[in-house]
Amino acid sequence: MTAGLRLANAHPENAALPQLQDAILDPETLAQLFQDIQRSTVVDEVQLKGGPMAMASGQSVPLDEARSALQEGRVLGVQIRYWYNGTHWWDTLMHTPKGIRLIRIEHRV
Numbered sequence: 001m002t003a004g005l006r007l008a009n010a011h012p013e014n015a016a017l018p019q020l021q022d023a024i025l026d027p028e029t030l031a032q033l034f035q036d037i038q039r040s041t042v043v044d045e046v047q048l049k050g051g052p053m054a055m056a057s058g059q060s061v062p063l064d065e066a067r068s069a070l071q072e073g074r075v076l077g078v079q080i081r082y083w084y085n086g087t088h089w090w091d092t093l094m095h096t097p098k099g100i101r102l103i104r105i106e107h108r109v
Contacts, residue, residue, distance in 0.1 A: 021104040027071075030093075030100050034067045037091070039081040049077040049094070070100065081107070 023034065038045065045060040048069060061069075066078045070093055077094035092103045 013078070016107045019106065021102070024096070025093075025098045025102050026099065029063060030071070031093075033109075034063065037082060038063055041084045041089075043080065044088075045079075045081045047079045048075045049079070050075055070095075082085050 004062070043063055046063050046066045048066060049059055063080070066075075066080070069075045070078045073095065077092060080091045080093070082089055088107045089107050090107045094101045094103070
């Protein structure tokens with residue numbers, strides 16, 4: 001049996017998990033990330049996380065508003081859901097003691 005056939009016949013519970021990317025961003029890299037998302041993706045939704053125990057906002061906000069809120073420390077985090085190169089991605093940006101942490105995952109729909 002070839003690898004392609006095994007993959008095609010894989011059950012969801014046996015499917016490989018999407019790759020997770022995790023990094024701490026300096027201010028310049030964070031600014032570049034927002035510029036790249038603005039210029040090169042199709043943004044579906046942007047959610048704000050107000051505090052450690054608070055759920056994400058129920059309503060999507062503009063990308064620029066989320067960037068400002070994150071950089072100014074008005075929110076704990078931001079989640080950006082977007083399409084890039086035919087793939088759906090979720091970027092979660094959170095304040096940490098070391099800086100802004102980016103967690104990126106491919107979201108398979």
